[in-house]
Amino acid sequence: MSKNKSFSTGISQRYALALYELSKEENKIEEFVSSLNLFMKIYNSNEDLKNFVKNPTHSVESQKKVFEKILSLMNLNKIIRNFFSILIIKKRIFFLDNIIEEFLKLISYKKGEISANLISSKKIDDKTILGLEKEISENIKGSIKLKSKVDESLIGGVVIQIGSLMIDTSIKNKLGKYKKAMMEN
Numbered sequence: 001m002s003k004n005k006s007f008s009t010g011i012s013q014r015y016a017l018a019l020y021e022l023s024k025e026e027n028k029i030e031e032f033v034s035s036l037n038l039f040m041k042i043y044n045s046n047e048d049l050k051n052f053v054k055n056p057t058h059s060v061e062s063q064k065k066v067f068e069k070i071l072s073l074m075n076l077n078k079i080i081r082n083f084f085s086i087l088i089i090k091k092r093i094f095f096l097d098n099i100i101e102e103f104l105k106l107i108s109y110k111k112g113e114i115s116a117n118l119i120s121s122k123k124i125d126d127k128t129i130l131g132l133e134k135e136i137s138e139n140i141k142g143s144i145k146l147k148s149k150v151d152e153s154l155i156g157g158v159v160i161q162i163g164s165l166m167i168d169t170s171i172k173n174k175l176g177k178y179k180k181a182m183m184e185n
Contacts, residue, residue, distance in 0.1 A: 009102075012095050015087070016102035020110075022079055033107055035076050036100050042074075043097060054094050063088045108145050116162040118146040121154040121170070136160075 023032040043049055052058065052066060064085060071081045087093045108115055116136070118129065129146055137144045144162070151159075157170035 008095055008098060011092060012098035012102045015092065015095070015099045016106055019083055019099070019103050020106050022083070026079060028077065028079075029107060031077060032080065033104065035074070035080055036103060038074065039071075039076070040097070040100055042070075053096055056091075056094065060088055060091075063093060067093075111143065113143040113145045114140070114162060116144055116146050116160060117149060119149045119151050119154065119159040119161070121150070121152055121156050121158075123150055124148055124158075136162075 155171035
């Protein structure tokens, strides 16, 4: 681990690697990915759950009860439920979103996928994102996975960032170029 990584990044990567090894050992990688993606959709759309996870004042028992209820309602694999329980016992549950993100990055890396950011002014539906992933994958002759974000300040258009390559077709960028050109004249 490099010295530039934060404490939370190091912990998240170690737990993500452990979860990856468990999923590989059980031959359930895709099931784990699907389950954790579903959990993250719920987590990211529920501020109460986020606040509960990030609040260190809750007892281990109350955290266990809440997560047992959520995970059993979601019908998640026993290994995933046990993994969440370990995070609670070890007081690492507030790293949960980072751990899952690192796990999903690790899976993408193992599959040879390239990760990229898609930033748009409005929410883009999953079907459109899949179409973009397919088109970009064909052009770069590799597999790409887009992570979608919304930035209303873009006004319109999209920004795609693949590593150090950035494609910016946003109206905000175009207006900035016009402003600069007008100021130079």
